[in-house]
């Protein structure tokens with residue numbers, strides 16, 4: 001009898017609750033952190049490219065089309081980051097609304113292509129959060145007030161974070177504000193906060209640098225006396241270690257660029273990521 005009652009209540013209650021929650025897909029872990037923070041328990045969130053994975057070269061998993069087919073919103077970065085996504089949305093036959101979280105930012109150019117790494121500037125992250133909040137509120141008006149309250153609290157934290165970064169950079173001697181990172185993921189950070197980044201890989205991790213590119217970088221590091229080189233959590237270490245060995249620049253640690261880490265890693269959230277990076281930069285450059 002008790003079993004039957006339980007069974008009956010499951011039948012009535014759970015489908016209703018599941019239907020109330022908005023199904024949202026985020027393309028990669030950094031966007032997922034924004035969406036989770038704003039959406040809280042009012043949404044069902046699925047992340048396609050999880051922690052410590054490279055969104056530039058993602059190969060969709062067999063279940064991804066189904067996840068997209070069931071979603072009402074698909075939140076993407078845009079600016080050419082998720083080249084694999086339009087085909088996936090099309091093949092899923094999904095009617096989900098695709099929300100471009102970077103819509104309100106001023107894109108930087110690298111050659112002829114847009115630089116997709118806009119989230120590395122905290123003021124840009126605030127624009128992402130505003131874009132995501134509007135999309136969630138429009139898709140689920142009943143919870144709009146909740147989303148706006150969540151966003152307001154989070155935007156205050158981001159404002160404090162932005163001040164933290166500016167204060168930390170101000171303590172680095174101006175002639176030491178230059179580093180090497182693996183790929184060109186920190187253009188927006190550089191433009192916002194005034195640290196110069198040089199990267200042997202371009203704006204994507206897809207292409208391997210030639211011997212000539214590497215020789216040019218090594219020459220540049222020596223000529224500019226760049227004090228430190230950094231590894232990245234999503235890229236292969238070998239290239240940076242080789243550059244360090246040939247130039248005498250020190251390895252300053254790991255920068256978190258395009259993907260958060262798992263729960264127990266260095267940066268499970270966006271705020272952790274920015275704090276980790278600024279700490280790594282200042283401890284390598286600040287003397």
Ligand SMILES: [Zn+2]
Pocket residue numbers: 056117183184185203204205257258
């Ligand atoms: Zn990247």
